[in-house]
Amino acid sequence: MRTRSIVIAAVTSVSLTMGLGVAGAVATAQADTAKSTSVSAVKAAAPAKKKSKTKKIVGQVEYLAPGKIIVTPLNKTGQALWLATDTKIKDEMGDLCFKDKPLPYTCTPDEFEETLKKLPYHPWVTVTHKNGVALTITSVVPV
Numbered sequence: 372m373r374t375r376s377i378v379i380a381a382v383t384s385v386s387l388t389m390g391l392g393v394a395g396a397v398a399t400a401q402a403d404t405a406k407s408t409s410v411s412a413v414k415a416a417a418p419a420k421k422k423s424k425t426k427k428i429v430g431q432v433e434y435l436a437p438g439k440i441i442v443t444p445l446n447k448t449g450q451a452l453w454l455a456t457d458t459k460i461k462d463e464m465g466d467l468c469f470k471d472k473p474l475p476y477t478c479t480p481d482e483f484e485e486t487l488k489k490l491p492y493h494p495w496v497t498v499t500h501k502n503g504v505a506l507t508i509t510s511v512v513p514v
Contacts, residue, residue, distance in 0.1 A: 434487035
């Protein structure tokens, strides 16, 4: 009985939102409950989630906030991305991380952020990302 009341209330709310009025809402609710809509049927009708693809951006990188950067391709709008603790950063040019050893080398996201804060320019990088999180960052020669 409780399930039927919840279904009637939900259908009434949707019907009123759609502009069917109170009479239309009651008629729709009664018709829907007669069909005995179950929760599992509603879940089965939900659209399947799309899998996200890995994407690549080449552009200038700048520090935005702790754990966040912006990558701006040439003549395009920048893309804000999160830095994860396991983001792989490979410096081949010597401008992503300052270390006293031969190139190329890797650095942590914290070292990368510190370098971005100190640089007077925005280095060019290739960033591979998924769901707004940077997976890999590699320095490149500017175009």
